[in-house]
Amino acid sequence: MASKVPMVKLENGTECPILGIGTWKSKPGEVTQAVKDAIDIGYRHIDCAFVYGNEKEVGDAISAKIKEGVVKREELFITSKLWNTFHRADLVKGALLKSLENLGTQYLDLYLIHWPQAYKEGAENFPVDEAGKIQFSDVDYVDTWKALEPLVKEGLVKSIGLSNFNSKQITRVLEVATIKPVVNQIECHPYLNQQRLKDFCEARGIKITAYSPLGSPDRPWAKPGDPQLMDDPKLKAIATRLGKTVAQVLIRYQIDRGVIVIPKSVTRSRIASNFDVFDFKLSAEDVQLINTFDCNGRFVPMTASLGHKDHPFENDEF
Ligand SMILES: NC(=O)C1=CN([C@@H]2O[C@H](COP(=O)(O)OP(=O)(O)OC[C@H]3O[C@@H](n4cnc5c(N)ncnc54)[C@H](OP(=O)(O)O)[C@@H]3O)[C@@H](O)[C@H]2O)C=CC1
Numbered sequence: 001m002a003s004k005v006p007m008v009k010l011e012n013g014t015e016c017p018i019l020g021i022g023t024w025k026s027k028p029g030e031v032t033q034a035v036k037d038a039i040d041i042g043y044r045h046i047d048c049a050f051v052y053g054n055e056k057e058v059g060d061a062i063s064a065k066i067k068e069g070v071v072k073r074e075e076l077f078i079t080s081k082l083w084n085t086f087h088r089a090d091l092v093k094g095a096l097l098k099s100l101e102n103l104g105t106q107y108l109d110l111y112l113i114h115w116p117q118a119y120k121e122g123a124e125n126f127p128v129d130e131a132g133k134i135q136f137s138d139v140d141y142v143d144t145w146k147a148l149e150p151l152v153k154e155g156l157v158k159s160i161g162l163s164n165f166n167s168k169q170i171t172r173v174l175e176v177a178t179i180k181p182v183v184n185q186i187e188c189h190p191y192l193n194q195q196r197l198k199d200f201c202e203a204r205g206i207k208i209t210a211y212s213p214l215g216s217p218d219r220p221w222a223k224p225g226d227p228q229l230m231d232d233p234k235l236k237a238i239a240t241r242l243g244k245t246v247a248q249v250l251i252r253y254q255i256d257r258g259v260i261v262i263p264k265s266v267t268r269s270r271i272a273s274n275f276d277v278f279d280f281k282l283s284a285e286d287v288q289l290i291n292t293f294d295c296n297g298r299f300v301p302m303t304a305s306l307g308h309k310d311h312p313f314e315n316d317e318f
């Protein structure tokens with residue numbers, strides 16, 4: 001079934017729907033229905049990760065919709081991510097095969113290194129010492145990248161990419177890559193618009209995917225009184241003037257700057273309204289106005305692994 005979602009051409013010639021649905025924090029008991037609803041509404045891009053602990057239930061929705069004849073596998077764009085405990089070269093393929101099994105699919109459209117920093121290998125996603133501190137591994141993400149490349153050649157993934165990599169880390173990957181990353185998935189919204197990293201990536205043929213585009217109000221570490229992006233009066237004023245919701249303005253902001261965007265919701269009405277963004281466009285003036293709201297406001301700082309040699313937000317400028 002045709003969907004109205006526009007496609008973005010990636011550097012390797014494959015195409016990615018510019019709008020997808022996120023699945024972090026979507027509980028196993030609710031994500032199957034959410035992804036079924038999303039596919040019915042017209043979403044064709046689903047953002048997943050092993051560490052979200054719900055790939056099996058996402059896969060159930062995908063299989064059901066393929067079985068019903070609503071979509072074909074080749075009409076979907078499915079992303080997953082290699083978790084930090086599987087960076088060692090000999091663990092990479094097994095981690096991918098596990099995600100493929102969970103998702104009930106023969107191949108992924110995109111497989112990302114979830115974070116540059118490696119954690120101690122083993123059964124725990126967040127291995128900690130007696131003091132509760134994350135245990136690191138010194139595997140270099142450049143070696144992890146080299147282990148991803150054969151997966152493309154084997155046909156298990158169409159494309160490979162990065163997530164949460166800073167400009168220096170991307171440069172190091174590009175120095176060794178025989179298959180280039182097509183995407184860097186990073187936090188991106190008006191409080192952290194990532195203009196420098198976006199320009200840097202685009203100059204190297206790497207597209208940006210914006211995660212937490214609505215400010216991730218359900219992030220587990222949010223405290224009462226923390227700023228909420230969707231409550232911003234300046235954004236509310238723009239949305240009121242345009243007769244749209246703030247979420248629609250935030251999604252359109254990314255689309256209008258050529259950024260792939262993956263808002264998460266498990267609420268059918270929101271999944272629908274977040275997709276209902278193809279009948280309007282922000283003016284260049286509104287995009288510029290929203291650009292001025294940037295304030296280095298990061299909602300996903302990954303404080304648990306501060307001190308890691310490869311923490312992307314600690315030592316480098318952008
Ligand atoms: N690569 C990485 O390291 C990361 C990747 N991601 C990916 O990006 C996705 C999106 O980011 P995420 O952090 O989840 O946060 P989002 O910015 O997408 O916000 C999700 C929250 O917004 C609510 N929401 C959704 N639509 C609306 C709406 N129209 N009006 C009001 N509230 C709304 C959702 O509620 P409800 O569901 O209850 O409707 C949920 O609480 C993730 O799910 C994941 O797939 C995210 C973080 C890190």
Ligand SMILES: O=C1CO[C@H](CO)[C@@H](O)[C@@H]1O
Binds near residue numbers: 024049051
């Ligand atoms: O995608 C993400 C959301 O959940 C993970 C676990 O807390 C984060 O590390 C990651 O950025």
